[in-house]
Amino acid sequence: MGRQVLVVGGHGGIGRALVEMLRHDTTIDAVHATWHHREPEPLDGVTWRRVDVTDEASIQSLAEEITTLDWLINAVGWLHGDGAGPEKHSREVNREHFLRAMEINALPSLLLAKHFRRQLKRSNAGVFATVSARLGSIGENALGGWYSYRASKAALNMALRTLAVEWRRELPSATVAALHPGTTNTPLSRPFQARVPADQLFSPERTAGYLLAVIAGLTPAVSGRFWSFDGEELPW
Ligand SMILES: NC(=O)c1ccc[n+]([C@@H]2O[C@H](COP(=O)([O-])OP(=O)(O)OC[C@H]3O[C@@H](n4cnc5c(N)ncnc54)[C@H](OP(=O)(O)O)[C@@H]3O)[C@@H](O)[C@H]2O)c1
Known part of the structure; x- marks a missing residue:
């Protein structure tokens, strides 16, 4: 039997490209995907x-409907909107x-793990x-700024690492991973693309191909690590 896959945030830039690629993959039996504001x-x-990842009841009902699952990929994220954007200085923090960054970028993966543990086991x-972000790496942060986004992705990374420790004992066949997609041409990055060299701005399709190649190569022996799109392991 082929794999059953769920893409949370499947109607975002990267999420939608993942869904497209997965639905054409003949080793996959079922693709489940979620949307939030814009119905596909x-x-x-x-x-x-439809799922709102800031609402635990919404995640719980999703988990009640999807009874078997092999891969869960969370591609939800938030960087700017409703007049808020990444902070250049600590004076701008509110x-x-x-x-909001914490409740969309950090907490949902833990709630998804809580409710899909049984299926993944x-x-x-x-x-x-x-899908995390290299900007969440504490070890690599030399540029500063973007306090809320960086902190939320660092919190996400810690949550995933901690989950991997727990699941090493309890779900020994499962692999937990944080993924950096590279700068990708989506609504999330659009206001910040001006200084990105053209060859470093990926299409969502290119990013999805990279991320699925990383995922396909994962084994429980490397659970709890942070991977770049090119398969390089990133420092926390
Ligand atoms: N694009 C990049 O260059 C880049 C770089 C590094 C990391 N990332 C990460 O990659 C991931 C995907 O981002 P993207 O570039 O594809 O951005 P995107 O096109 O803006 O997609 C983000 C998705 O998250 C969904 N979302 C936001 N709040 C939600 C909520 N409360 N419940 C459910 N869904 C919600 C959005 O749905 P609605 O719009 O309907 O709310 C949207 O579909 C994010 O985690 C981002 O941090 C992206």
Whole structure:
């Protein structure tokens, strides 16, 4: 039997490209995907459901409907919107912006892990992967700025690492991963693309191909690590 896959945030820039690639993959039996604000057109081979990842009840009902699963990929994220953007200076930090970044970028992966643990435990090669960001690496932070986004991705990375420690004992067939997609041409990065060299700005399709190649190479022996799109391991 082929794999059952769920892409949370499957109607975002990177998420949608992942869904497209997965639905054409003949080793995959079922593609489940979630949307939030913008309802997608029906797509052959894809079951869509509306989910707000800041609402635990919404995640819980998703997990009640999807009873078998091998790969869960969380491609949800938030950087700017509603007048808020990444802070250049600590003077610009405000509580609402910081907490919003945390509630969309950091906490949902833990809630997804909580509610999909049972399904991934039954898989013989479960993968729990979240699209993080290199900006969340504490070790690599030499540029500063972007406080809320960086802090939320660092918190996400710690949550994933901690989950990997727990699941090493309890779900020994599963692999947990944090993924850096590279700068990708999506609404999230659009206001910040001006200084990105053209060859370093990926299409969502290119990024999806890279990320799925990284995921396909994962094994439980390397659970709890942070991977760049090119397969390089990143420092926390
Ligand atoms: N693009 C880049 O250059 C880049 C670089 C590094 C890391 N990343 C990471 O890659 C991931 C995907 O980002 P992207 O570039 O594809 O951005 P995107 O096109 O803006 O997609 C983000 C998705 O998250 C969804 N989302 C936001 N809040 C949600 C909520 N409360 N519940 C459910 N879904 C929600 C959005 O849906 P709605 O719009 O409908 O709310 C959207 O579909 C993010 O984690 C981002 O941090 C991106």
